[in-house]
Amino acid sequence: MFLISERINGMFTAVKKAIAARDAAAIGEIALRQLAAGADALDLNVGTAAAEPAEAMVWLVESVRAVSAATLCLDHPNIEVIRAGAEAAGDNFIINSTTAREEDLAKFLPLAAQTGAGLIALTLDEKGVPNTVDGRVEIAARILIAAEGAGLPPDRLFIDPVTLPINVAQDQPKKLLEAVSQFKLLSDPPPRAVIGLSNLASGSSEKSLLTGAFLAMAMGAGLDAVILDPEDRLLIDLLITGEVLLNRTIYNRDYLKAWRAGKT
Amino acid sequence: MFLISERINGMFTAVKKAIAARDAAAIGEIALRQLAAGADALDLNVGTAAAEPAEAMVWLVESVRAVSAATLCLDHPNIEVIRAGAEAAGDNFIINSTTAREEDLAKFLPLAAQTGAGLIALTLDEKGVPNTVDGRVEIAARILIAAEGAGLPPDRLFIDPVTLPINVAQDQPKKLLEAVSQFKLLSDPPPRAVIGLSNLASGSSEKSLLTGAFLAMAMGAGLDAVILDPEDRLLIDLLITGEVLLNRTIYNRDYLKAWRAGKT
Numbered sequence: 001m002f003l004i005s006e007r008i009n010g011m012f013t014a015v016k017k018a019i020a021a022r023d024a025a026a027i028g029e030i031a032l033r034q035l036a037a038g039a040d041a042l043d044l045n046v047g048t049a050a051a052e053p054a055e056a057m058v059w060l061v062e063s064v065r066a067v068s069a070a071t072l073c074l075d076h077p078n079i080e081v082i083r084a085g086a087e088a089a090g091d092n093f094i095i096n097s098t099t100a101r102e103e104d105l106a107k108f109l110p111l112a113a114q115t116g117a118g119l120i121a122l123t124l125d126e127k128g129v130p131n132t133v134d135g136r137v138e139i140a141a142r143i144l145i146a147a148e149g150a151g152l153p154p155d156r157l158f159i160d161p162v163t164l165p166i167n168v169a170q171d172q173p174k175k176l177l178e179a180v181s182q183f184k185l186l187s188d189p190p191p192r193a194v195i196g197l198s199n200l201a202s203g204s205s206e207k208s209l210l211t212g213a214f215l216a217m218a219m220g221a222g223l224d225a226v227i228l229d230p231e232d233r234l235l236i237d238l239l240i241t242g243e244v245l246l247n248r249t250i251y252n253r254d255y256l257k258a259w260r261a262g263k264t
Numbered sequence: 265m266f267l268i269s270e271r272i273n274g275m276f277t278a279v280k281k282a283i284a285a286r287d288a289a290a291i292g293e294i295a296l297r298q299l300a301a302g303a304d305a306l307d308l309n310v311g312t313a314a315a316e317p318a319e320a321m322v323w324l325v326e327s328v329r330a331v332s333a334a335t336l337c338l339d340h341p342n343i344e345v346i347r348a349g350a351e352a353a354g355d356n357f358i359i360n361s362t363t364a365r366e367e368d369l370a371k372f373l374p375l376a377a378q379t380g381a382g383l384i385a386l387t388l389d390e391k392g393v394p395n396t397v398d399g400r401v402e403i404a405a406r407i408l409i410a411a412e413g414a415g416l417p418p419d420r421l422f423i424d425p426v427t428l429p430i431n432v433a434q435d436q437p438k439k440l441l442e443a444v445s446q447f448k449l450l451s452d453p454p455p456r457a458v459i460g461l462s463n464l465a466s467g468s469s470e471k472s473l474l475t476g477a478f479l480a481m482a483m484g485a486g487l488d489a490v491i492l493d494p495e496d497r498l499l500i501d502l503l504i505t506g507e508v509l510l511n512r513t514i515y516n517r518d519y520l521k522a523w524r525a526g527k528t
Contacts, residue, residue: 166508166515173509177484205517206505213505216477217484220441241470241477244430245437251430253469 001239001248002225004073004094005039006198008060010047019046019056024063031064037230038239038263041071043096044085054084061088073120073227079107086115094118096227097160100125100139109150119147120158120194123179129162131172136161136179141186154187158194158225165202166210173200173214181221192224197235212238219246265503265512266489268337268358269303270462272324274311283310283320288327295328301494302503302527305335307360308349318348325352337384337491343371350379358382361424364389364403373414383411384422384458387443393426395436400425400443405450418451422458422489429466430474437464437478445485456488461499476502483510 008030010016018026031042042064050056053076061072065088074085075096082095097120098108105121112119121143123129123136130136140159147157161179164172176195184190200214201207212235215226219242230236240259243249249259272294274280282290295306306328314320317340325336329352338349339360346359361384362372369385376383385407387393387400394400404423411421425443428436440459448454464478465471476499479490483506494500504523507513513523 170508170511170515174511204515206501206520209501209505209520210509213480213502214509216480216502217506217509220481220484237470237473238477238480241473242481244434245474245478245481247434247438251434251468256470256473 001219001223001243002041002192002194003039003230003239004041004043004194004225004227005034005037005230006043006196006227007034007229007231008042008064009045009075010049010056011045016047016049019050019060022059024059024066027060027063028067031068031070034230035068035070036264038236038260039070039230041073041094042068043073043075043227045075046081053078054081057081057085058088061085065089079111082108083111086111086117091116094120094158096120097122100143102126105143105146105150109147109152112156113147113151118156118158119152120160121147122160122162124162129164131175133175133178133182136175137182137186140179140183140191144186144191147191154189154191157191159183159191160194160196163196163199165204166200167202167204173217177217177221180218180223184222193218193222194225194227195223196227198228208232208234211235215239216242219243265483265487265507266305266456266458267303267494267503268305268307268458268489268491269298269301269494270307270460270491271298271493271495272306272328273309273339274313274320275309280311280313283314283324286323288323288330291324291327292331295331295334298494299332299334300528302500302524303334303494305337305358306332307337307339307491309339310345317342318345321345321349322352325349329353343375346372347375350375350381355380358384358422360384361386364407366390369407369410369414373411373416376420377411377415382420382422383416384424385411386424386426388426393428395439397439397442397446400439401446401450404443404447404455408451408455411455418453418455421455423447423455424458424460427460427463429468430464431466431468437481441481441485444482444487448486457482457486458489458491459487460491462492472496472498475499479503480506483507 044060046053046056072093073096098104123139161176180193183193197211201210244251308324310320336357337360362368387403425440444457447457461475465474508515
């Protein structure tokens with residue numbers, strides 16, 4: 001399971017303040033903490049408050065690159081902000097994200113193809129996010145075809161079926177599981193499936209249980225990557241246990257410790 | 265999810281002692297505690313120490329029936345012990361279990377069909393438990409056909425793909441998930457899928473995490489019933505959360521409490 005940390009995001013107060021004050025040390029500290037907790041990649045999101053988002057993105061990239069060579073996940077809807085971040089990053093990054101709208105695919109797919117980046121693509125088009133499994137799979141198929149046309153191979157494409165909060169859309173988690181398992185049948189090699197987990201429990205109680213149980217289910221259905229907070233202990237314990245159950249991490253009595261030791 | 269309590273089993277010291285001393289109050293107390301913790305049914309297993317297993321089974325049935333009308337799960341490999349327990353129970357019971365060996369099916373299927381009982385059937389035949397998904401599904405199909413011939417409808421048949429300890433067979437959990445999802449495609453209506461969860465973590469550390477994460481995965485794959493200890497708090501929290509995620513229990517901020525209140 002490929003773990004993308006969600007915490008370097010301007011919607012969190014500490015990050016918002018650090019961006020405003022250009023406090024690179026504060027960003028570096030969060031980055032190292034998230035990596036120590038198990039992150040494979042760090043999502044970088046300047047938030048909505050940054051007056052110059054492209055400049056803030058470049059600064060975020062440089063602040064993290066100063067302490068780590070980890071994969072970066074450049075998170076912004078505007079391609080110019082992504083382009084600026086991509087130039088600062090150089091390589092080893094993922095673009096988060098494109099929608100399946102034609103105009104977005106026409107911009108983001110070539111950039112990902114040319115820069116060697118991964119690309120997260122949401123099953124969201126001109127009509128919004130479909131309510132059904134079939135609707136999501138149909139959009140995913142369209143994204144895959146467009147990616148092929150742009151020269152982006154399936155294994156650099158991360159399809160995100162778009163998680164909605166369970167307290168407003170309780171029928172959706174089951175559909176996401178089915179969508180994930182169907183994404184994996186769309187091509188050979190298949191695209192990767194990714195989920196942004198926190199939105200599921202947005203506004204809910206029992207966030208760790210809800211996200212943790214759903215993560216286990218989604219791993220069973222074929223999920224490849226997840227965007228989450230690796231400092232959520234129960235959630236990561238369940239993720240590690242899922243890796244053991246799927247025979248991707250060797251079981252021993254200290255498997256939780258061993259996994260964490262391998263990350264630091 | 266149909267929860268079968270595993271705790272009234274002569275392999276546990278307290279139960280072994282209670283059976284030896286014919287201490288019905290002790291059995292009744294465990295039964296009520298397991299039901300309060302969320303059990304829908306109580307597995308009754310006299311263990312290997314009972315000198316007269318049929319008589320001990322009848323006594324167990326009567327001891328539990330004295331405090332509860334809950335579904336009983338009569339657990340013994342010998343059909344005479346089951347038959348004695350079935351007569352004492354009268355109705356509302358499940359037989360646990362038959363193998364797929366021809367001689368076992370020829371005995372257990374008619375008894376289940378005639379008594380109106382449910383029947384747990386293991387994907388285990390003359391050659392043992394298959395190592396593969398296909399092997400398990402093939403046996404399940406054979407059981408289904410035999411059940412139809414004996415007049416036992418699929419919804420009273422619980423197919424158990426046989427859980428092995430992860431510390432000796434780490435490749436098996438993933439195969440069990442695939443087997444469960446394939447069992448559900450074998451007929452319409454489909455048979456039920458059941459798993460005995462504890463064996464997965466037998467001899468392992470982190471039992472609650474291993475069984476809980478696997479239960480979530482198996483629920484996502486279509487599991488209908490599970491044999492476990494409902495007093496394992498994290499395990500049941502994950503089960504309840506799984507029910508919420510699959511939209512079978514309504515989400516609200518107190519969904520854990522609400523589910524438990526509904527059980528008592």
